[in-house]
Amino acid sequence: MTELANATSATKRYGQFVAVDGVDLHVEPGEIVGLIGANGAGKTTLIRMLLGLTATSAGDVAVFGEAPSRQTRRRLGYVPQGLGLWPDLTALENIAFTAAAFGVAPRLDALPAGVDPDDLVGALSLGQQRQLAFVCALAHEPDLVVLDEPTSGVDPLARAHLWERIHRVADDGGGVLVTTHYMQEAQQCDRLVVMSAGRVAARGRLNDVLDGVEAIEVDSADWRAAFAVLAESSIPIMLTGRRVRAVGVERATVEQVLSAADVAAAIDVVPGTLEEAMLLIERAG
Amino acid sequence: MNQPSFGVDGVSVDIGGTRALEGITLDAEPGTITAVVGGDGAGKTTLLRCVVGEVRATVGAVQRPQKRHVGYMPSTSGVWRDLSVSENVAFAGSAYGVDPAGSRPRELLRAAGLDSVAGRLARDLSGGMRQKLGVVMALLHDPELVVLDEPSTGVDPVSRVELWRLVSEAAAGGAAVLLATTYLDEAERASSLLVLDGGTALVSGTAESITAQVPGTLAATAKPVYRDRAWRRGTEFHEWWPPHERVADDLRTIDADLEDAVIVEMIARRVPTP
Numbered sequence: 001m002t003e004l005a006n007a008t009s010a011t012k013r014y015g016q017f018v019a020v021d022g023v024d025l026h027v028e029p030g031e032i033v034g035l036i037g038a039n040g041a042g043k044t045t046l047i048r049m050l051l052g053l054t055a056t057s058a059g060d061v062a063v064f065g066e067a068p069s070r071q072t073r074r075r076l077g078y079v080p081q082g083l084g085l086w087p088d089l090t091a092l093e094n095i096a097f098t099a100a101a102f103g104v105a106p107r108l109d110a111l112p113a114g115v116d117p118d119d120l121v122g123a124l125s126l127g128q129q130r131q132l133a134f135v136c137a138l139a140h141e142p143d144l145v146v147l148d149e150p151t152s153g154v155d156p157l158a159r160a161h162l163w164e165r166i167h168r169v170a171d172d173g174g175g176v177l178v179t180t181h182y183m184q185e186a187q188q189c190d191r192l193v194v195m196s197a198g199r200v201a202a203r204g205r206l207n208d209v210l211d212g213v214e215a216i217e218v219d220s221a222d223w224r225a226a227f228a229v230l231a232e233s234s235i236p237i238m239l240t241g242r243r244v245r246a247v248g249v250e251r252a253t254v255e256q257v258l259s260a261a262d263v264a265a266a267i268d269v270v271p272g273t274l275e276e277a278m279l280l281i282e283r284a285g
Numbered sequence: 286m287n288q289p290s291f292g293v294d295g296v297s298v299d300i301g302g303t304r305a306l307e308g309i310t311l312d313a314e315p316g317t318i319t320a321v322v323g324g325d326g327a328g329k330t331t332l333l334r335c336v337v338g339e340v341r342a343t344v345g346a347v348q349r350p351q352k353r354h355v356g357y358m359p360s361t362s363g364v365w366r367d368l369s370v371s372e373n374v375a376f377a378g379s380a381y382g383v384d385p386a387g388s389r390p391r392e393l394l395r396a397a398g399l400d401s402v403a404g405r406l407a408r409d410l411s412g413g414m415r416q417k418l419g420v421v422m423a424l425l426h427d428p429e430l431v432v433l434d435e436p437s438t439g440v441d442p443v444s445r446v447e448l449w450r451l452v453s454e455a456a457a458g459g460a461a462v463l464l465a466t467t468y469l470d471e472a473e474r475a476s477s478l479l480v481l482d483g484g485t486a487l488v489s490g491t492a493e494s495i496t497a498q499v500p501g502t503l504a505a506t507a508k509p510v511y512r513d514r515a516w517r518r519g520t521e522f523h524e525w526w527p528p529h530e531r532v533a534d535d536l537r538t539i540d541a542d543l544e545d546a547v548i549v550e551m552i553a554r555r556v557p558t559p
Contacts, residue, residue: 038441039411126325153438153467155324155482156544157551160516167517181442184470184544188519224316227457231450238446239318239453240474241491247446273470278442 002065003028004144004175005050009059012045019045021198022059027144027175032166034189035179036209036274038282041195043179047146050177051078063144074102077142081149083133087122091115091132095139102140110135127158134165145169147178151185163188183274194281201281206274213272213280216254218244220265229261230254236279247276248283289348290314291336291430291461296345298331305331307485309345312477313430313461318452320472321465322547323481329465330360330434332481336463337432349430353381356428360435360465362419366408370399370418373407374425381426393421396454398447413444420451431455433464437471449474469543480547487550492543499541499549502526506537513556516548525549 005027012020020042027033037043048054049061052068063072078084085094091111099106111117112131121129130150137145147166151159166188169176178189186192186206194202194209202209220226223242230237230244235254237246246254251269258265272280292313298306306328313319313336321329334340336349337357349355357363365373374394375385383389394400397417407415420436433452437445456462464475472478472492479489488495504524509515510533515524523545526532541549 036442038443039413041441153325155327155467155551156469156547157516157555158324160548164517181440181445182468182470184468188517224457224459227453231454231457236446236450237453238449238474239456241476242317244453275442275446279446282443 003062004064005177006062006065007046007049007059008061010046010049010056010061011058012042012049012054013057018198020049023195023198023200025193025200027177029143029173029175030170031190032170032176032178032188034186034192035177035195036181036186036192036278037179037195037201038278040197042198043195044148046195047148047177047179050146051076074140075143077137077140077145079133079137079145079147079150081152083129085121085129085133085136087120089121090117091119091121091124092117094121094132094136098136099139104140107135107139110139127154130154130158130162131165134162138165138169143174145174145176147176149179149181151180159185186274194278196278196281196285199285201285202277210272210274210277213247213277214269215272215276216246216249216251217268217270218246218254218258218265219268220244220258220263222263225261225263226258226265229257229263233257245270245276247272248280291348291350291463292319293332293336293342294346294348296332296335296342296347298335298340299343300331300340305484306335309479309481309486311336311463311479311489313463314476315429315461316456316459317476318456318462318464318474320475320478321463321481322467322469322472322478323465323487324467326483327481328484329481331484333357333432333434333463333465336430350428353426354429356423356426356431356460358419358423358433358436360438362415363422364407364415364419367406369404369406370394370410371403373418373422377422378425383425389427390421390425393424393451396447396451397421398444412439413441413448416440417444417448417451420448424451424455427458427460429460431460431462431464433462435465435467437466437468445471469547473543480550482551482554487554488547496541496543496546499546500553501528501530501549502532502536503539503541503545503549504532504536505539514552518545523548525552527553 003026007025009022035043096106151162227244235246235249290312292311296309323329374390480487509522509524515522
């Protein structure tokens with residue numbers, strides 16, 4: 001079976017700056033691939049290469065087994081971060097416009113719940129706009145769907161509904177490439193590709209990416225003192241509730257810092273989060 | 286250490302004749318981080334503006350310190366795009382008598398990872414850097430109450446860790462921190478949280494207390510019986526069964542996490558139960 005999307009050593013240079021540096025990535029039918037990385041890691045440039053909006057400087061990018069073109073774009077659905085809707089047109093006009101662009105019949109039965117065909121898109125809630133952007137992007141039944149932070153700004157139930165749609169694409173045999181910054185969303189993906197400074201820094205399921213990432217959790221009655229002495233030692237830390245979490249540091253180091261300052265605390269080694277894994281990846285790079 | 290708490294008590298807010306917030310009570314304790322969670326239009330910004338005094342409460346009481354002891358970052362980040370990073374800090378600090386050459390601005394910029402871009406215009410910063418600058422500006426005068434409107438929206442995971450460190454440091458230093466977010470992943474880290482839905486309180490408390498009080502039964506299943514009470518979590522669905530309802534046989538019950546707990550409360554409001 002042909003892979004829906006395939007990047008082999010894909011590279012994009014802007015002058016001296018290498019935005020995407022030898023990236024391998026593939027998306028197969030029926031799977032959701034999560035693309036994760038800090039701002040500037042190269043995610044958007046890679047997506048633009050797959051869409052055929054940016055040419056590669058080196059390496060190969062193919063969708064449906066061929067170079068990205070207007071023809072491949074017909075089989076691809078894309079929801080950009082900015083949604084790509086026309087706020088001054090109605091919901092129905094947006095659906096009709098996108099359908100016309102792809103040469104398919106507009107599906108009026110696909111309106112999101114609570115949206116009237118004559119509602120101006122600019123007056124809809126962000127959650128409804130996101131649902132409508134999905135409807136528009138999926139109207140031509142694309143084989144590959146590319147989503148750039150598709151659930152940003154919506155409430156948990158609306159987010160769950162959007163993810164149900166994403167899963168439905170994959171269940172129906174389509175492939176999905178989705179960018180996200182959040183662990184709960186990364187859990188929804190079949191595979192993750194983590195980018196850092198233009199390269200792939202890790203890949204696999206969330207558990208693979210988190211494998212071996214540990215945080216040190218400090219539980220102290222005097223948590224403010226614990227935080228203050230750890231902050232001074234320049235260990236990466238943050239509060240969770242009243243516990244202090246440190247990452248990228250040995251348990252013994254934390255123990256030393258605390259006991260040197262006479263702060264009594266229970267210290268535990270706990271599984272790290274995606275953010276903590278990303279921090280370690282960025283520091284290593 | 287008996288500092289007064291800040292927040293709102295039984296507050297409703299009308300904006301242009303429409304009720305934007307209804308009967309909200311929220312306690313932001315000094316030395317802790319309180320999160321306000323909700324989607325677009327839930328009322329987060331109105332609540333935060335009410336707490337800092339930019340919007341008047343139609344009903345109810347608001348406790349806040351004097352204005353010069355409040356640090357507020359609006360959802361637009363409050364950063365002047367045509368000023369450089371250091372000019373932004375100097376300008377924001379001048380309103381509170383903070384010496385721009387003093388140690389406080391320097392320490393905050395370093396902690397935010399912005400010291401290396403001090404001369405850069407704010408409009409040339411990445412979204413994450415701009416948000417961090419907004420937080421630095423809200424913290425400059427060491428306020429007693431720090432109110433941040435979606436500081437982490439559009440911020441990547443690495444910058445988010447730095448941002449949380451800044452916020453944590455303010456709380457550890459004794460400030461009451463109140464911040465809005467759309468993500469439960471993040472709210473879970475706060476000492477307590479309030480989930481808003483359509484301008485009213487959906488649930489509040491610690492993450493543990495919210496997950497412990499989920500009504501009815503929660504199950505994991507490949508094929509939900511009632512689709513309008515089910516949501517996708519990875520390869521399977523989670524489905525909610527209201528209290529007193531006869532549940533399906535062979536139910537594989539699970540414990541709710543915060544995401545589940547909030548979704549259950551939202552569904553319980555929207556789906557009529559028999």
